[in-house]
Amino acid sequence: MGGDFAPDEIVRGARQAEAEGVEVLLFGDPAQVAATDLKLVPTTEVIAMHEDPGPAVRKKKDASVARAAQAVKNGQASAMVSAGNTGAAMASSVLRMGRLSKVARPAIAIPFPIEGREQPNLLLDCGANAECQPFWLLQFACMGAVHVRDRFGVKTPKIGLLSIGEEASKGSTLVKEAHALMSEPGWQERVDCSFIGNVEGRDLLETTADVIVTDGFTGNVMLKTAEGVASKLVEAVMAAFDSSDECRQAADVLLPALQPLYDAWNPDNTGGGALLGVAGISVISHGSSNAAAIKTAICMAQELVERQTILHLEKALAALNS
Amino acid sequence: MGGDFAPDEIVRGARQAEAEGVEVLLFGDPAQVAATDLKLVPTTEVIAMHEDPGPAVRKKKDASVARAAQAVKNGQASAMVSAGNTGAAMASSVLRMGRLSKVARPAIAIPFPIEGREQPNLLLDCGANAECQPFWLLQFACMGAVHVRDRFGVKTPKIGLLSIGEEASKGSTLVKEAHALMSEPGWQERVDCSFIGNVEGRDLLETTADVIVTDGFTGNVMLKTAEGVASKLVEAVMAAFDSSDECRQAADVLLPALQPLYDAWNPDNTGGGALLGVAGISVISHGSSNAAAIKTAICMAQELVERQTILHLEKALAALNS
Known part of the structure; x- marks a missing residue:
């Protein structure tokens, strides 16, 4: 539901990623996301681009971005991608997934x-x-x-x-x-x-x-x-x-x-940015992302899953402090 | 003596500014500055681009940039222009001219x-x-x-x-x-x-x-x-x-x-940058300045003199604190 061209371009990007063999789970309002060919987890709330992220994520428990982060936490998803309010994607990731062990603060890369x-x-x-x-x-x-x-x-x-x-x-x-x-x-x-x-x-x-x-x-x-x-x-x-x-x-x-x-x-x-330091893969796409950008971001998330980047981050952070 | 193309391009720029009616005083090594048509104050030292500015300005009292700043302080010149080590131009300006009343720190604009x-x-x-x-x-x-x-x-x-x-x-x-x-x-x-x-x-x-x-x-x-x-x-x-x-x-x-x-x-x-907050006009040109850039910088300094910018700065700073 987030991003300048949501939900249509997001849905199209998801469809393109599925065509590349990535399994995609959408989070959003079924009335707006007309995509019966894709798996959709229905959500009722949206955090707008201008909203103050921290309070919004705490208050809107059924926001699409918060549910997506929760799905990573639960193991229902292996990674999340959002083109919405960057602060909300970040706050959702931190609050729902938690930080990796020993990480003082996550960072946007x-x-x-x-x-x-x-x-x-x-x-x-x-x-x-x-x-x-x-x-x-x-x-x-x-x-x-x-x-x-x-x-x-x-x-x-x-x-x-x-x-x-x-x-x-x-x-x-x-x-x-x-x-x-x-x-x-x-x-x-x-x-x-x-x-x-x-x-x-x-x-x-x-x-x-x-x-x-x-x-x-x-x-x-x-x-x-x-x-x-x-x-x-x-x-x-x-x-x-x-x-x-x-x-x-x-x-x-x-x-x-x-x-x-x-x-x-x-x-x-480019596939966009990544939030590094949270206990899950969280890809942050540009607000202006179109279908092609979303597809690239989803495929990048998939690659990071396959390469076990969370395990590598944990190992490196442990080695840093040893 | 400062800048990537000193002293030749500086001298040519000075000559072009004189042709526009600005009176220019050069500071430099007479052996290198072959410009008998321009007024030259002989100096024996140079602060190189890589030198640590503070110590260099304190030690090299006969550096061209330090002498130019001193000339503004003495009233021998109305403004200075340098394309050399920015830190040295700044330190010379601050140490020789002093700060305008109530200025906590000068800034590069x-x-x-x-x-x-x-x-x-x-x-x-x-x-x-x-x-x-x-x-x-x-x-x-x-x-x-x-x-x-x-x-x-x-x-x-x-x-x-x-x-x-x-x-x-x-x-x-x-x-x-x-x-x-x-x-x-x-x-x-x-x-x-x-x-x-x-x-x-x-x-x-x-x-x-x-x-x-x-x-x-x-x-x-x-x-x-x-x-x-x-x-x-x-x-x-x-x-x-x-x-x-x-x-x-x-x-x-x-x-x-x-x-x-x-x-x-x-x-x-563009005429380059200015060091604002010192008790005199100090124009800081890009290290890569050629004759045209130096001429523009000199003419800009002249304009700031004519417009009495130091008086305006003093008045505004006094009004700020009133």
């Missing part, structure tokens, strides 16, 4: 496309925790490493700590303390990753680090800045392409060459 | 182009203060308002506070406390600006706010993320344009239509 490379970079936390402790950032690093290994096949991920200069002396108190923690010996070997030190805003789309770790305030600003700049530039380029008959003809020649760039930035192809 | 509008948005602080107090953000708002009024002619600037949600309840403790301070009645009328509440990362290039206020950590990450995303996208588009003879021909047709976009994002045309 979002992939960013790298030109000419199939594997994207991962940024976390993109908004779950506006304020963080240094140790949480170390846990984010650990969970991010497991996630890019299970999702993108990076054997020993490079971890960068977001700061405003490369030197360990640069940045906020939080970053300096996190840098000291992450520089301690042992954990990188135990988690199978390598801490490469501080990275900067411009490294988001570079191959400097596979995982960029930051607090949820900075990560959310970075995510929305990147989305905003990319969409403004694309808009401006498209307006220029459409500015005369001559330009439109020239654009027709160029568009095939621009297709890979378009595909790389198209959220339909 | 950077303009961002808005598609289809001549006036850019202003973001501050872009990196002077990794950690901030709520009251400093209120001062940044006040100084930013004066700066966009004097520099871009915005009569009553709209001030946005960067956060991760529009509601006053969203964000870090710093942002929530700053929001409360900025929501207090009176100061907006006294400073002649309007506080529009929280804005998000995507508002950087929107017309939501004329001035976006944040701490120097978040602002620096935002600046470098925006630069990184823009340069990656432009690079990818240019590679597609150059991918075949057919594409190169089509690109020739499109490039004139893309020229306004290119011009808007070209740092040569």
Whole structure:
């Protein structure tokens, strides 16, 4: 029931995922979800995009997102996917599934496309925790490493700590303390990753680090800045392409060459974000997700189940603290 | 002596500014600055891009950037422009010129182009203060308002506070406390600006706010993320344009239509950043500045002198606290 194009695009995406062999369980209002070919668990409530997530999840016990999270907890589902209110998906996941052992705070991990490379970079936390402790950032690093290994096949991920200069002396108190923690010996070997030190805003789309770790305030600003700049530039380029008959003809020649760039930035192809640190797989799709994006997200969830990522997260978190 | 193309491009830019009627005083090594047509104050030291700014400014008393700041303090110059080590330009300005009365911390203010509008948005602080107090953000708002009024002619600037949600309840403790301070009645009328509440990362290039206020950590990450995303996208588009003879021909047709976009994002045309809160005009240009960028920066400094911006900053800061 969540997302700008729910329930129709969600249902279509679910149908496409079923066609790929994934078993899908929908949660929603039967009056709106006209999909007799799919399994539907009827729910009566919806958490809207603008609602304050915490109170809404506590109050609306029959919200589709809350029931989906409950189904993962019960073992009725192996993973959940939501394109609705991100805070509500997060709160539902945390409240219903609980946290993985030893996790201080779950974090939202979002992939960013790298030109000419199939594997994207991962940024976390993109908004779950506006304020963080240094140790949480170390846990984010650990969970991010497991996630890019299970999702993108990076054997020993490079971890960068977001700061405003490369030197360990640069940045906020939080970053300096996190840098000291992450520089301690042992954990990188135990988690199978390598801490490469501080990275900067411009490294988001570079191959400097596979995982960029930051607090949820900075990560959310970075995510929305990147989305905003990319969409403004694309808009401006498209307006220029459409500015005369001559330009439109020239654009027709160029568009095939621009297709890979378009595909790389198209959220339909990335599968969306993941909430890492809860005791179940919780995939958070963009609010603007269409059927293709939902299908990709469902297939990604399925892959994470098959690769036993929750087990890997538990092992890595235990190794981090050992 | 500072910047990637110093001293040659700096000298050429200075010459171009003189041709526009601005009187320029260069600071640098006479052996390297071969410009007998321009006034040169000989200096013997240089602070390199990678040097730790504070100690370097204290130690290298005859560095070009330190002497330039001293000249503003002495009244020998009306403003300074530097394309060198940003930290060194900042430290020199603060140590030599001192702060304006009541200013807790100076801030770096950077303009961002808005598609289809001549006036850019202003973001501050872009990196002077990794950690901030709520009251400093209120001062940044006040100084930013004066700066966009004097520099871009915005009569009553709209001030946005960067956060991760529009509601006053969203964000870090710093942002929530700053929001409360900025929501207090009176100061907006006294400073002649309007506080529009929280804005998000995507508002950087929107017309939501004329001035976006944040701490120097978040602002620096935002600046470098925006630069990184823009340069990656432009690079990818240019590679597609150059991918075949057919594409190169089509690109020739499109490039004139893309020229306004290119011009808007070209740092040569923006004049660079300003350090607000020091007792003198200090313009901070991009390290990659060429002659055109330096000329624009010098002319911008001249304009700020003519518009008596330091007087306006002093008045607004006094009104803020009254």
